[in-house]
Amino acid sequence: MDLVELQRKLMAAARANPPGDAVPLAFEKRVVARLRARLAPDPYSFWSKALWQAAAPCTAIMLLLGAWSWFTQASPPPSNDWSQDLDNVVLAAAESEQNYDSSW
16 A cells, blocks of 8 residues: 555544544643653663574574585595604605705
8 A cells, every 4th residue: 555645544534533522631741751751771682682583593504504514524534544644744845855955
């Protein structure tokens, strides 16, 4: 529905029904006083609401990524001898230095 048309209809209905005399004395003052007396919003309530709303999507993302990492595991390395691999890496630099002519 068009907002302009809705506003026009509401204004026409309000003009057709004038307020009655049954409104209690100082009713509007009591309403305004209650509106002013409202408590200030608690900033921690905003944080707690946001965190609780974010808990479900975060859990879903965690489960999806966990399943993805579980099903796409790489094959184990062919050699389980870590000491041999470490020796090869450490000594690779020493062996390559022997091949170069050092002028220092």
